[in-house]
Each structure stands twice: as structure tokens, then as C-alpha cells.
Amino acid sequence: MNNIFPLIALLIFPGGLFLMASGLVYEWVDRKLIARYQNRVGPRWFQPLADVVKLLAKEEIIPTGVSRGLFVALPVIGMAGALTAALYVPIAGFAPSFSFAGDLVVTLYLLSMMTLCLGLAGANTTDRFSLIGATRTLTQLFSYEAPFLLALLGPAIVAGTWNIAEINNFAGQNIWLVVTQLMGFLVALVGLLGKLEMPPFDAPEAETEIVSGALTEYSGRGLALFRLGKDVELVVGLTLVASFYLGGIANPLEFLLKTLGLLIVMAGMQSLFARLRIDQTVGLWWRIGALLALVQLLVLIVVRVLR
Amino acid sequence: METKLPSTWEKALDSIRTWARVNSPWVIHFNSGSCNGCDIEILATLTPRYDLERFGVKLQGSPRHADVLICTGPVTRNARDRLVRIYNQMPDPKFVVVVGSCGLSGGVFHGSYNVMGGVDEVIPVDAYVPGCPPRPEAIIHGVVALLDSLKKKP
Numbered sequence: 158m159n160n161i162f163p164l165i166a167l168l169i170f171p172g173g174l175f176l177m178a179s180g181l182v183y184e185w186v187d188r189k190l191i192a193r194y195q196n197r198v199g200p201r202w203f204q205p206l207a208d209v210v211k212l213l214a215k216e217e218i219i220p221t222g223v224s225r226g227l228f229v230a231l232p233v234i235g236m237a238g239a240l241t242a243a244l245y246v247p248i249a250g251f252a253p254s255f256s257f258a259g260d261l262v263v264t265l266y267l268l269s270m271m272t273l274c275l276g277l278a279g280a281n282t283t284d285r286f287s288l289i290g291a292t293r294t295l296t297q298l299f300s301y302e303a304p305f306l307l308a309l310l311g312p313a314i315v316a317g318t319w320n321i322a323e324i325n326n327f328a329g330q331n332i333w334l335v336v337t338q339l340m341g342f343l344v345a346l347v348g349l350l351g352k353l354e355m356p357p358f359d360a361p362e363a364e365t366e367i368v369s370g371a372l373t374e375y376s377g378r379g380l381a382l383f384r385l386g387k388d389v390e391l392v393v394g395l396t397l398v399a400s401f402y403l404g405g406i407a408n409p410l411e412f413l414l415k416t417l418g419l420l421i422v423m424a425g426m427q428s429l430f431a432r433l434r435i436d437q438t439v440g441l442w443w444r445i446g447a448l449l450a451l452v453q454l455l456v457l458i459v460v461r462v463l464r
Numbered sequence: 465m466e467t468k469l470p471s472t473w474e475k476a477l478d479s480i481r482t483w484a485r486v487n488s489p490w491v492i493h494f495n496s497g498s499c500n501g502c503d504i505e506i507l508a509t510l511t512p513r514y515d516l517e518r519f520g521v522k523l524q525g526s527p528r529h530a531d532v533l534i535c536t537g538p539v540t541r542n543a544r545d546r547l548v549r550i551y552n553q554m555p556d557p558k559f560v561v562v563v564g565s566c567g568l569s570g571g572v573f574h575g576s577y578n579v580m581g582g583v584d585e586v587i588p589v590d591a592y593v594p595g596c597p598p599r600p601e602a603i604i605h606g607v608v609a610l611l612d613s614l615k616k617k618p
Contacts, residue, residue: 204488208488215531216555216556374526375529376529380528
């Protein structure tokens, strides 16, 4: 039994199959919500699944001038990072499968793997659109990553621990942290949009200027894995923010309600705002995002010292 | 090195692949010398009014991501090489839909010294949508006819 449990955790629940399935469902919800906001009918419920299966069944072209090993391996590594991150997060309200003191930092690094792989994948090809996309992806990584980390640091400081499971429990027992740390919540939510390269932070894959950014040369399997990885990251990110700021996640129903509630807000922001230029993105994050998160942090530290 | 699967498995996998292909046609749009009339109709087709996302249609920028090449206009000698190049850049399986009379036969430009006369002179074409320009409904009908023909294949 002891040998079987980690396998189940890796392959079926919460890693692997469950995560991919929920990622596809969440992508559909996101697309459907945006469609409804734009007064459209929107895609059918199996749309993301059909997209991924179709892409997997397509030919994969490896362009000349790339490092073949990297080109093939990068989508797998990115997706593996996102899937591994899920093991430390209370997916569906159950206790994380693995946890140790300080797994918050590891989870954040694993979530960034996807973006790093994307940047490397773009820089790997000789296509100019991919190169510009890769540059923008990495620029954006440097702009949102620090404020996002600072925003997630707030709950960690209040709870006095770096362990996601303990922060989750702490958030469940106290008043919702979104009330006491509104600034941190906003920065974290918008940071998630930036992390997933969703509008208004989709300059790295702006299809009107640079075709589709770092993924321009990817077809078939690689593209499918990157899309799937991003869906998984959406679920993990939503879980993380919901468990930190929305009073913790204790059971599957809470998980569903809180993450979907966050998704509704995020879809609203995606359809409300126009795409920012990359310099505007960086400016927004460092002038406003980082400042808000720092002020938040300062207040927390002062309150903690005073008490 | 190809491994042979039992034919029932083969059939089941084929039906899944066909289902996915029919339900998620991503399109790329190329103008090979059209007067822009058809292109405006194609853009109108992609607007929220007709909302092609309910059939899974998505406009892609990169030929590497697309399944269906929507092509307009008589192929001018200048555009010919680019058209062939974009067609070759698309991963298999790929399909071509020609929109507008010019793409069918050259239209009013038929016989001109600088056009090839019809997209099928240059690349294989799977579906034709006649009209000058065709209405968005006609374009949707053309794509649906193409997808229906995919379903019937064994």
C-alpha cells in the first residue's frame, strides 16, 4: 500500500490525469466566460479536449537550425514542472500529497519552469517571431515574478510558516485574508494573469504583431503539451491564490466555488482590458505592483513587531 | 519501425482522431492577390455575430498551428511562391478552402498575364466557396462541407 500511494498521487490524483482533465475543464470555463462577456455563444464543453487530441495526432515539424533535443524535451519539462507543483498544493481541498517546511518556494519555482521553458523554446528556434516572443516572455517573467512572490509572502508571514498546507489551515481558521490584505490579493490575482500570459498581459504571444510568440515554430505534440501545461498551471495558480486569500480550501465544494469565483473575476479582467505593450507591463509591475506588495509587506511586518 | 495494432484498436483510434479533427479546425487566412472583398467577408465570418468558436474554429497566426488554409484571390505570380511556402509550412493533415470566384478560376482576372488563375493551379484544394464575394454563411457552409467530407472517410 505504501508503494502504491505515491504512484496514484503522481499518475491519477492529484497529479497526472485528474489535473489534466481539470485543466481542460478550467480552460473551457475561461473561454466560455469570455465568450459570454463578449455576447457570443462560445465553445462547446469538449473543445479544449478536441484541440489537444487533434494537436497530438498532427505531424510535428522540427525546423532546421534548432537543437533537436531541446526542441523535443522543453514541452515535456515545462509540463512536468507544472504537474509537480500541483503535488504541494491542496488540489480539490485534500491535503497536499507531499509537503515539507518551505514548499511554497519550491512550488513557485516549479510554476516558473513553464515560463522559462517557453522562453528557451522561443530562443532555441531561428525564427524572428519566436525570438521576440522569447525576449518578451522572459522580460515579463522578470516583471511579475517578484511582486507575485511578495504578494504570496504576505499570508506566509501572517501564518508564520512557509508550508502551503499550514498556511491553508491558518487561512481556514481566521478571517479571509482578502479582507486584511486586499493589496496583496490584487497583486497576486493580476500576477496570475501575467504568469499565464493571459490578456492584458499577452504581449509575449501577441498574434497581431509576432504571430504567436515563442510557440510560433511549434506544431503538433509540442504545442499540445505547452497548452496542457498552461491549463495545469491555471488550476494550480487558482488553487494557490484561493487557498491563501479566500479563506483556505477544506473540501472539494469549497475548491470548486472559490477557484471558479476567481476565474470569473479573471475572465472579466481578460475581456475588459486591452493588451499592454511590454514596456507598459514592466512599468505597471515595478511602479505599482511591486510598490503595493512592498507596502503590504511593510504593514504586516510593523503590525507583527508591534504585537 | 512501425508497430501494427489490431484492426479494432486501429479503427477506434481513427474515429477518435477524426472526431478531434472535425471538432477543432484551426484556420489560417492567406490573401494571394485578392481585391480584399473576400478577406473582409472572412473577417466578418470570424466576428462575434457568427461566432465560429462554437464549432471550434480559431484563427491562428502561424501556419504551424493551422489545419485549414483559407485562401482568397487568383494567385499572382508574386504570391505564388509565398503560397506554396505557407502550404509547405503547415503540418499534416492539412486542408485548403478557396473562397471567392477569383480563387476558383481566376474570376475577372482569368487569362491575365500576371496571374496563375485559380488556387488549384498551385496547391491541392479540398473545398471551393464560390461568390464575389461569398456571404459569411456561404463560407461557414464551405468549411462545414469540408468537415463533413472528413467524417465520411473510412
